[in-house]
Amino acid sequence: MTRPPITGAAKHSLSFPTPDARGRFGEFGGRYVPEALIPALDELEQAYYEARADEAFVSELEHYLRTYVGRPSLLSEAKELTRHAGGARIFLKREDLNHTGAHKINNTIGQVLLARRMGKRRVIAETGAGQHGVATATAAALFGMECTVYMGEEDVRRQELNVFRMELLGATVIPVTTGTRTLKDATNEAIRSWVTNVRDTFYVLGSVVGPHPYPMIVRDFQSVIGLETMEQLEAATGGRTPDALVACVGGGSNAIGLFAPYAYLPEAERPRMVGVEAAGEGLDSGRHAAPVNFGKKGVLHGSLMYLLSDDAGQISPAHSISAGLDYPGIGPEHSYFFAEGIAEYVLVNDEEALDAFALLARTEGIIPALESSHAVAHGVKLAGAMTPDQVVVINVSGRGDKDVAEAKRLFGLRNPAPEAQQ
């Protein structure tokens, strides 16, 4: 596909179609939160609309993205991976090269700048494996804010080094001991803490979930991924637009970041957009994180979306090899994209992700995060079924340094018998 080049102005825009007045993307989204938070969400919404229309705010954000995060992140053509896949040309959007190693920082810099603009001196955040917690603690350190991060006790144990990282950055990490003691419960506790301290505290939410306006704010701050991709791909290919975009989805922030600038184009100009859900140990095992493919509509953490919920309306635990995808819901805008057929959502299991982790390391010399490995696995499959004149962009949302020890353990567990090898 070809279309006119993106102008400089488009890159600087944070504006995409906003959800409706009630914070809905179609039927999804909304604000299912305790009353105490409604005034704070109103205040946040208004402050955000003012900020994103304010050139000074947007240029300050861009300044930090350029001089601190290291943006624009590269768009690398993956020639070896392309040869391996044997089909479409594969490009990798290199969010792994950002400061702190993942796309999460795009959002935390934006939200902490917004917090500062609103006169808040204290931020809180939830974290699963610790990537968003580290990115929030980093932004808080940069702007001299007090920072508290809620993290499930189980994740604190599994991700000891990230706890230390956050503490090194000056944050306080509070282990959460209720429920499944993972991201879902850390998010509950962060929301409870926000209710308690709502007058002086800014809640830095890490994904495109939560009550309105969070899914919109996080999308807008992450949309730099897709906006850069548009420009870089045109420059690298002499005016090409992608035929397919592939990104992993937990809550869905890196995928929304890549998709958003394309999703609201006229249908004829839209690439195929593919979100990759974690199939975990397989759907029959019940241990997965695939709310679009195997969940149903419901309400969690303040918004209506697809989620994993049992017959009695209780939220089911999610499972994935990658902690960042280990979340029982998918953001309301993704839920809307799915319901409207704007994007598609496919499955990659733990084993396929682990294979892709090794494949990208060997072919391109890039060790991706286990989250991003899900996107790589499907991207290769998809490219293989396409033609060499077509272009696929895979979002490498983070780097795999954090996963190397776990990957070593997992490869060690694999049956070395020849019949078990592919």
Next chain:
Amino acid sequence: MNETGRSVISPEAALTQAFATAREQDRAAFIPYLTAGYPDEERFEEAALGILEVADILEVGLPYSDPLGDGPTIQRSGETVLRQGVTPARTLELVARLRKSSDKPIVIMTYYNPIYTFPGGEREFARAASRAGVNGLILPDLPPEEAGGLIAECRELGLATIFLVAPTSTDERIRTVTEACRGFVYAVSVLGVTGARGEVGSEVPELVARIKAHTELPVAVGFGVSSYATANGVAQVADGVVAGSALIRELGESVDEAQALAREIARGCVR
């Protein structure tokens, strides 16, 4: 009106009536909270029936895996009963059993997801609750703006819809919330989650006054009531006193201790 034929007024009116009766006796209505089936179904029923004797209204918690508005005590009681298999349907059965022995109004406190995902959706949930003898619903994560469908179902059945007002609520919010309320208005005494506290927020008198400027409905105050003293402080300014976490904590020890605390808090409701 209901199937037992004991009451001729609507479930919602029975709630308002309970406040009026308490007021005639120069006290605030006492509204204890118990998590359905906690610590087990037998002791729940025993405790509930005993506590109902000194209560004006009983609040029964329908357990949910992710209770955003609750502190650790009620969270853990919910986890306990979920492990024991207490579902939304089972909660309504437990209420129906209490109904055989008590005429006093019972309200369900829960979160929106169990209702949204109830077989047949919120319409069926409201009907099932009504059949079980429930008088009203309290949903801390469902602001009136999101409750249009459920409000319509409840109106049809005469079930009360009880929304929460918080210290951060603006006057405009208070108007929106109280307009959607039936039965009574639930005022949250502090910013935070449910939990026993040594004192109740200093903002309570002003908050109750702000609510009363917008509605004729009774105003009950919850979060933090744990003793005679905390109840008595609230009773001077509010129409109702809600106590939950402190009772749950005692109930974790024994039924007798929970009932003793309920009697103490009930005494504290006098003006």
